[in-house]
Amino acid sequence: MGGFLLSLFVVAFFAFMLAPIVVVVVISFTSAGYAAFPIPGWSLRWFYRIWEYPPFVDAMITSVQVAVLATVLSCVLAIPAALYLTRARSGWADGVTTFLLSPLSVPMIVIGFSSLFFLTWIGIGISFTALVITHTVACLPYVLRTVTAVHRAVPPAYEEAAAILGAGRWATFREVTLPLIRPGIAAGALFSFLTSFDNLPISFFFGSAQTNTLPVVMLSYIENQFDPSIAALSTLQLLLAVICLLAADRIYGIEKMTVAA
Amino acid sequence: MARANASRFRFNPPGWFLLLPAVLFLIAFFVLPLVDDGLRSIRADDGSLTLARYVAILSDRFYLGVIVETVALSSAVTVICVLIGYPVAYHLVRRAGCWSALIVFLLIAPLLTSIIMRTFGWQVLFARRGLINTLLVQDLGLLEQPLRILNTPGLAIAALVHVLVPFMVLSIAAVLQGIDQRLEEGAQVLGASRWRTFVEITLPLSLDGIGTGAILVFMIANGSFVTLALLGGGFQTLPLFIFQQFNTTRDFGMASTMSTVLLVIAMACLYLQLRLVRRQGI
Structure with a gap:
């Protein structure tokens, strides 16, 4: 019963x-x-309608560009840090890990609001660059997490063996470490892409005709009109996310992702 | 080969150089903006330092009300997530068997949908002439008048629970998975009923999972903005207040003060989270 x-x-x-x-x-x-x-x-008329409505198409292009650049930048910054932090098991290394993950704990609206004033003050202001920078702050922790999780499972002996056999640091990284941590990088990059693509609370502070991302345009559209084109866009976005999830599952394993998320 | 490399890389930095790009980037574009935000909250219009805004927050019933309402709403959402999430996590770990993969997929799938999509869905379902009202009034004839559900606190809370409950289920399931089932079997062999076994063995052992999930849900709920902005419900929370002060009132000092308060609450949650994780020895 x-x-x-x-x-x-x-x-x-x-x-x-x-x-x-x-x-x-x-x-x-x-x-x-x-x-x-x-x-x-x-x-399928509402899917055609999306393509006929220029603000959606422009915003979609902006969103993809921002998400790709923020993901690449996150990888460039987070991968070296992850490689060092997995091997350094000291107290202060834990502190650094906590610091690098802390953007996940700060409400996005706080990050967006404070970044707007700060970036305007240093002359970056409302721009494409500002979007990439702020999105990277939000995405970097995801890459750090997945790469750290995968690299921790790689025995240090592999890298030591390469070093003993005379490989330099760069050669060891390129020939030994990189192929082994590739699943972690791929999963982190997918998470990062989806996080950026879906982000609204940061992006709307940096909204302008040139820098409106898809969620920002959808939000302003939904406030005025209530037609099915928003549903069609959402379905496309869901399809993209499901494809990313299935890809991440193939290369990384869904159970590990729930731990990482 | 080795020699060639050694001569090419004459500059041989210590390992922690690898941390520098990420650490410096976050100091420049994450820490400094937050510090700048904090400074703006204590700077008066003429440039002098003042705590007037914090005094105002603590003495003005409206401002204080915003903070109390934020914490109260997040707490309510957290409690509901525990009550709903625990049975689902228990089912997932103990009963689901071959269905567990499907359940995990169904839990993760909503995480991949945008907040706008879900909000749109709620609006369609609960509109005055939406599916639910049509069912209740026309098809079943249970009601004379359609219910007003949109823009009620109940729907806003349900939508927040919808966004956050998967985090709770996954947190609890992770801990339930680690409980030695022989402890439960032992209790039952010794004559404890199923219910008593659950209350005295399983539940106490899974408290850490509830704690982890509760902090996570509470933390995200405090900062959630889009759901409340679109579904209303009459709530006045810190994120909505920050947005209003920024967008409409344009009182940036007050917005900074409230965002610093929100940041402090978030940091307190992070501290609790770290202590809990350390204690679990993960």
């Missing part, structure tokens, strides 16, 4: 979890001119 009630509860739980998502996916295929569920018929 208890077991049956528990199963029933879990089923209800997932109905609650999936309801708003399924509804939006279905509405994105509606033939109607308004957002309502259930839908009167199926069509």
